[in-house]
Amino acid sequence: MQDRYGRKIDYLRISITDRCNLRCRYCMPDGIEKVPMSRILTYEQILLIAEACTRIGITKFKVTGGEPLVRKGCIGFVRRLRSLPGVQQVTMTTNGILLAENAAALREAGLDAVNVSLDTADPERFRQITGGGELEKVLAGIRAAQDSRIPVKLNTVLLSGGDSEEWRDVLSLARDLSVDVRFIELMPIGFGRTLPGFSGEALLSELEREFPGMEPDTRVHGNGPARYYRIPGFPVSVGFISAIHGKFCASCNRIRLTSQGLLKPCLCYGDTVDLRPLLNRAAEDCSAGSAAAGKPAAGADAAFAESAAASGDGAEDLLTRLSGEISRAVLEKPAQHCFGRDGGVTEERGMSQIGG
Ligand code: SAM
Ligand code: SF4
Numbered sequence: 001m002q003d004r005y006g007r008k009i010d011y012l013r014i015s016i017t018d019r020c021n022l023r024c025r026y027c028m029p030d031g032i033e034k035v036p037m038s039r040i041l042t043y044e045q046i047l048l049i050a051e052a053c054t055r056i057g058i059t060k061f062k063v064t065g066g067e068p069l070v071r072k073g074c075i076g077f078v079r080r081l082r083s084l085p086g087v088q089q090v091t092m093t094t095n096g097i098l099l100a101e102n103a104a105a106l107r108e109a110g111l112d113a114v115n116v117s118l119d120t121a122d123p124e125r126f127r128q129i130t131g132g133g134e135l136e137k138v139l140a141g142i143r144a145a146q147d148s149r150i151p152v153k154l155n156t157v158l159l160s161g162g163d164s165e166e167w168r169d170v171l172s173l174a175r176d177l178s179v180d181v182r183f184i185e186l187m188p189i190g191f192g193r194t195l196p197g198f199s200g201e202a203l204l205s206e207l208e209r210e211f212p213g214m215e216p217d218t219r220v221h222g223n224g225p226a227r228y229y230r231i232p233g234f235p236v237s238v239g240f241i242s243a244i245h246g247k248f249c250a251s252c253n254r255i256r257l258t259s260q261g262l263l264k265p266c267l268c269y270g271d272t273v274d275l276r277p278l279l280n281r282a283a284e285d286c287s288a289g290s291a292a293a294g295k296p297a298a299g300a301d302a303a304f305a306e307s308a309a310a311s312g313d314g315a316e317d318l319l320t321r322l323s324g325e326i327s328r329a330v331l332e333k334p335a336q337h338c339f340g341r342d343g344g345v346t347e348e349r350g351m352s353q354i355g356g
Pocket of ligand 1: 020026027064065066067068093094095115116117155157184185186187188189190191192193351352355356
């Protein structure tokens with residue numbers, strides 16, 4: 001559907017967990033408070049939301065987190081999401097630590113592509129940035145995804161300036177692995193507020209100086225806001241997601257679902273549309289229905305499984321109401337973010353809760 005500014009919104013990022021097996025210092029350093037599992041949406045609830053999304057033209061989904069692969073049942077969830085009528089694409093953003101052991105199953109489940117976050121090609125620096133992560137595991141994950149024929153892209157948050165070798169090493173790694181790489185500006189969300197970032201536009205100028213003949217690559221590379229370039233002699237493209245120095249709000253196509261059931265129209269602001277009242281009411285109705293029918297009390301997910309499977313008016317009514325709330329979130333999308341304005345960012349949640 002279109003929002004108030006004529007933008008086509010067809011993409012939902014779903015954070016399925018706020019937990020993670022890494023502790024990236026700009027995202028989720030030690031000490032961050034974890035949301036209890038009882039407050040995290042069940043897969044059944046997320047699938048209902050996704051189904052409601054398809055009814056208003058949202059057909060592409062990104063599974064993210066926290067780290068999506070640490071949540072039990074993630075692959076089964078991907079399979080069910082991908083097979084919902086109307087779903088055209090399911091992709092994932094992961095830190096890659098658990099990708100090697102899951103790549104083949106993810107492909108079999110129908111995953112269309114994966115973005116692997118990798119901010120450095122140096123093992124020691126990787127350990128520092130991620131709070132102890134092993135770079136070799138991520139590289140094995142990328143190779144396994146490629147072996148399973150899942151298209152891979154690298155996401156690299158720009159933590160260091162132009163005098164650093166970091167981006168050069170990542171670029172060489174991308175070339176060696178034959179994967180596109182996107183350099184992402186650090187956004188003032190969560191712990192990202194406390195660290196200096198580096199401008200994607202400055203890096204682009206530097207690359208243009210270093211690689212004369214570099215030119216824009218206009219082929220479609222994904223759903224996102226990245227601007228891509230081709231470097232002569234490179235088999236891969238280099239993308240820039242410059243939220244701050246290259247604002248792309250005019251072409252924004254997305255909304256976000258937090259792991260707790262809040263729809264976020266824009267990354268920058270704390271405003272949300274809360275889907276939980278609708279979902280909780282449906283679960284209560286379901287449990288009450290089971291009790292009245294003399295069935296044993298079911299857990300939240302089981303109650304929801306029944307509700308999702310039910311073909312009666314209740315399930316249809318819930319989907320209609322959910323679609324209405326999702327449309328409301330789309331219509332509440334602001335024209336643009338205000339990352340550059342002091343005091344303008346009202347989002348208090350961390351990126352691990354939002355999903356990036
Ligand atoms: N754990 C997965 C991963 O790292 O890919 C998925 C979740 S993570 C929150 C999604 C993306 O957000 C990662 O690429 C991460 O680097 C990026 N990210 C986290 N905090 C950020 C910030 N403040 N600014 C820009 N990107 C950020
Ligand atoms: Fe975990 Fe991803 Fe955040 Fe790193 S960026 S702490 S891997 S959620």
